[in-house]
Amino acid sequence: GENVEQHPSTLSVQEGDSAVIKCTYSDSASNYFPWYKQELGKRPQLIIDIRSNVGEKKDQRIAVTLNKTAKHFSLHITETQPEDSAVYFCAAGGSQGNLIFGKGTKLSVKP
Amino acid sequence: DAGVIQSPRHEVTEMGQEVTLRCKPISGHNSLFWYRQTMMRGLELLIYFNNNVPIDDSGMPEDRFSAKMPNASFSTLKIQPSEPRDSAVYFCASSRARNYGYTFGSGTRLTVV
Numbered sequence: 102g103e104n105v106e107q108h109p110s111t112l113s114v115q116e117g118d119s120a121v122i123k124c125t126y127s128d129s130a131s132n133y134f135p136w137y138k139q140e141l142g143k144r145p146q147l148i149i150d151i152r153s154n155v156g157e158k159k160d161q162r163i164a165v166t167l168n169k170t171a172k173h174f175s176l177h178i179t180e181t182q183p184e185d186s187a188v189y190f191c192a193a194g195g196s197q198g199n200l201i202f203g204k205g206t207k208l209s210v211k212p
Numbered sequence: 213d214a215g216v217i218q219s220p221r222h223e224v225t226e227m228g229q230e231v232t233l234r235c236k237p238i239s240g241h242n243s244l245f246w247y248r249q250t251m252m253r254g255l256e257l258l259i260y261f262n263n264n265v266p267i268d269d270s271g272m273p274e275d276r277f278s279a280k281m282p283n284a285s286f287s288t289l290k291i292q293p294s295e296p297r298d299s300a301v302y303f304c305a306s307s308r309a310r311n312y313g314y315t316f317g318s319g320t321r322l323t324v325v
Contacts, residue, residue, distance in 0.1 A: 198310025
């Protein structure tokens with residue numbers, strides 16, 4: 102079945118460093134790839150997304166890259182701040198129009 | 213827009229009792245999703261609707277779980293009878309169309325004792 106693998110499951114960085122989270126997907130027909138941030142005790146919230154006709158998208162300190170040939174996409178956070186600490190989920194659009202989520206990455210940014 | 217509205221925010225119930233969770237999607241969104249989140253299993257899709265019609269309920273754990281969407285502005289997820297292993301945060305989300313971002317509700321934290 103459709104699957105999204107996400108790595109690493111936990112990531113700890115020093116404030117100011119960069120963080121990279123990687124995902125791979127199985128369905129070659131997927132064409133929509135959003136990223137969600139979930140702070141402790143809160144709902145997942147969409148932070149950035151990319152469609153398959155674009156290789157890279159940037160929004161201030163966050164960027165997402167997509168390699169359709171290799172079926173993987175990545176989230177890059179630069180100049181990390183303590184408020185970036187959260188669980189991040191990647192997702193890929195499934196064949197039925199629903200999203201298939203990765204298992205999440207817990208990012209900790211140490212001051 | 214008030215976003216996706218879920219009720220109740222917290223529910224504590226005794227094993228064997230019926231539990232009903234409620235969701236109001238964003239107006240104009242035609243897809244609605246029910247997720248369950250636990251530390252062990254992460255985000256699990258239970259069921260989703262498109263234009264009020266259930267499309268995929270393969271994630272519903274067992275017959276004790278049922279979901280309805282009688283109209284475009286309301287959905288329920290019912291657990292009868294509830295068990296302690298059903299304790300989790302249940303999220304409802306809606307989307308304007310296929311392969312668009314979801315907007316999640318605040319979730320219902322269910323505790324079955």
